[in-house]
Amino acid sequence: MKIAVVGTGYVGLVSGTCFASIGHEVVCIDNNKDKIDNLNNRGVIPIYEPGLEDLVKQNVAEGRLEFTTDLKAAVAASDVVFIAVGTPPRPDNGQADLKYVYQVAEEIGEAIDGFTVVVDKSTVPIGTAEEVTAIIEKVNPEADFAVVSNPEFLREGFAIDDFLNGDRVVVGVENSQAEELMKEVYIPLEKRGVQVLMTRVKTAEMIKYASNTFLATKLGFINEIADLCEKVGADVDQVAHAMGMDTRIGAKFLQAGPGFGGSCFPKDTMALEYIAKENGCDLSIVKATIDSNVNRKLRMAEKVAEALDGSLEGKTIGVLGLAFKGNTDDTRESPAIAIIKEMQKMGASIKAYDPAAIEEAKHELTDVKYGSDEYSVCDNADALVILTEWTQFAVLDLELVKAKLNNPILVDLRNLYSVAEVTTKGLKYYSIGR
Numbered sequence: 078m079k080i081a082v083v084g085t086g087y088v089g090l091v092s093g094t095c096f097a098s099i100g101h102e103v104v105c106i107d108n109n110k111d112k113i114d115n116l117n118n119r120g121v122i123p124i125y126e127p128g129l130e131d132l133v134k135q136n137v138a139e140g141r142l143e144f145t146t147d148l149k150a151a152v153a154a155s156d157v158v159f160i161a162v163g164t165p166p167r168p169d170n171g172q173a174d175l176k177y178v179y180q181v182a183e184e185i186g187e188a189i190d191g192f193t194v195v196v197d198k199s200t201v202p203i204g205t206a207e208e209v210t211a212i213i214e215k216v217n218p219e220a221d222f223a224v225v226s227n228p229e230f231l232r233e234g235f236a237i238d239d240f241l242n243g244d245r246v247v248v249g250v251e252n253s254q255a256e257e258l259m260k261e262v263y264i265p266l267e268k269r270g271v272q273v274l275m276t277r278v279k280t281a282e283m284i285k286y287a288s289n290t291f292l293a294t295k296l297g298f299i300n301e302i303a304d305l306c307e308k309v310g311a312d313v314d315q316v317a318h319a320m321g322m323d324t325r326i327g328a329k330f331l332q333a334g335p336g337f338g339g340s341c342f343p344k345d346t347m348a349l350e351y352i353a354k355e356n357g358c359d360l361s362i363v364k365a366t367i368d369s370n371v372n373r374k375l376r377m378a379e380k381v382a383e384a385l386d387g388s389l390e391g392k393t394i395g396v397l398g399l400a401f402k403g404n405t406d407d408t409r410e411s412p413a414i415a416i417i418k419e420m421q422k423m424g425a426s427i428k429a430y431d432p433a434a435i436e437e438a439k440h441e442l443t444d445v446k447y448g449s450d451e452y453s454v455c456d457n458a459d460a461l462v463i464l465t466e467w468t469q470f471a472v473l474d475l476e477l478v479k480a481k482l483n484n485p486i487l488v489d490l491r492n493l494y495s496v497a498e499v500t501t502k503g504l505k506y507y508s509i510g511r
């Protein structure tokens with residue numbers, strides 16, 4: 078089966094590479110020539126994703142994966158074409174901006190040769206498949222094609238495993254020829270035990286938004302329960318653990334923290350709220366989730382101030398973590414960035430370290446000094462604050478941390494330690510919901 082993937086960003090590159098690794102012939106397309114040259118000639122990947130570079134190199138070497146800027150030729154030669162370009166939020170109203178999807182749809186329409194399945198892989202509002210169909214029909218009334226929705230459920234940092242061993246694959250399809258081809262695309266995963274669910278197109282589009290928004294709401298819920306735990310003297314980690322043992326609730330996505338971030342949850346919750354408004358439907362729970370998360374990030378800076386007698390004025394804060402979560406260099410909508418900016422507003426000087434995200438953070442932060450490792454940010458700092466759950470931050474030499482800090486204060490907004498293990502080392506410990 079010949080597959081083309083348009084867009085070599087996060088979703089396109091992971092999906093294209095994984096399709097190749099399960100046996101398909103894949104060509105990934107991008108209009109950025111440097112990116113394509115780097116991928117073709119040096120196997121250099123433009124994103125940080127554990128395991129991806131090796132998988133790209135292996136599949137290129139085995140002849141199943143190639144990269145090109147020539148969309149026309151690649152689309153004409155393919156049975157299935159995935160659209161995997163960005164859908165960033167519009168700054169004015171949070172609506173997903175579909176200009177890249179529509180541009181690519183036009184180009185695909187002009188290039189189609191023989192029956193072709195065009196697949197929306199990017200996260201797109203409900204009704205986008207209809208729009209893409211109309212665009213292709215307009216540019217090429219002769220085109221023989223069907224548009225399908227196949228949302229992705231890939232977590233950054235775990236994307237390859239999520240692709241190959243996901244809980245489910247969702248395909249929204251209303252054309253039988255396209256359905257057969259999509260079954261063929263996913264047969265190798267079905268054989269590995271992944272469930273492939275066929276739905277109507279708009280249902281598939283809704284499943285993506287509903288899934289991300291539900292997970293975001295689950296996080297918002299446990300974060301608010303954490304706040305209450307602090308007030309009443311309960312332990313949110315034990316509360317979440319016991320809640321998660323109830324299979325109706327489920328244990329995942331119940332880790333309280335500084336708020337959710339990344340390029341998906343904040344964007345998709347806003348986009349769903351916009352879609353609801355457009356359709357005259359009040360999603361008050363979604364609205365509350367968005368507001369609660371925005372406020373939470375700001376409140377986290379106050380939590381740090383409270384650990385330092387109520388003021389950050391003139392204080393130096395050592396920060397561990399800039400990425401929106403561990404295992405990624407992505408700082409988009411990172412709680413760490415928002416909290417650092419808020420602490421700066423409150424008068425603090427910041428010295429930060431992250432194993433992968435410093436270069437990305439430099440685009441968003443000013444007046445921050447960067448350390449070369451975990452311990453360098455402790456030197457002469459008035460407190461150490463953990464903002465991202467990198468595994469290496471969970472095994473710090475706490476005696477060394479204490480020796481380096483001006484005050485023995487550790488604020489851990491990811492609950493990486495037990496209260497006992499920090500306090501027995503003589504540090505004052507402030508965490509979430511405990």
Ligand code: UGA
Pocket residue numbers: 200229230231232233234289292296329330331332333334335336337338339340341342401402403
């Ligand atoms: C998310 C979804 O998990 C994927 O299924 C989806 O495909 C993807 O968005 C997307 O739409 O492309 P991702 O943004 O990579 O994936 O990140 P998550 O692992 O879901 O984490 C999101 C945020 O929630 C992070 O800030 C993370 O630190 C936070 N989080 C997550 C918690 O605070 N606690 C948890 O228990 C889990």
